[in-house]
Amino acid sequence: VFANKICVHTIISIISNERFGVYSLYKEAKEIWDSVITGYTTKxxxxxxxxxxxVQINESHKLLEDFKS
Incomplete structure (x- = not known):
């Protein structure tokens, strides 16, 4: 529970003000992270x-590799 609070605080503290209203509603760090990753990769x-x-396939593969690291 404490680790989750630290993770949520860390993620919330680094996101932009325009996204704060969206992600501050989540209670679990994993939910926030999954939502951020889904939104980023979709975009x-x-x-x-x-x-x-x-070229587009190579760029997509590079983006996914960057997420893994």
Whole structure:
């Protein structure tokens, strides 16, 4: 319980003011983290019609690798 409070506080303290209202409603750090990751990957993994598909796939793989590290 204490570790969760520390994690929630840490995450909440580093997010932007515009996102604070969204993430401050969560009680569990894992919920916040999962929501942030889902939102970030969804936003950054969109395919662009005019861009080479191989380039987009490589960029997506790099983004996912960055999350793992």
């Amino acid at each position: 950054h993994l969109e395919m662009i019609e005019d861009k080479d598909i191989k």
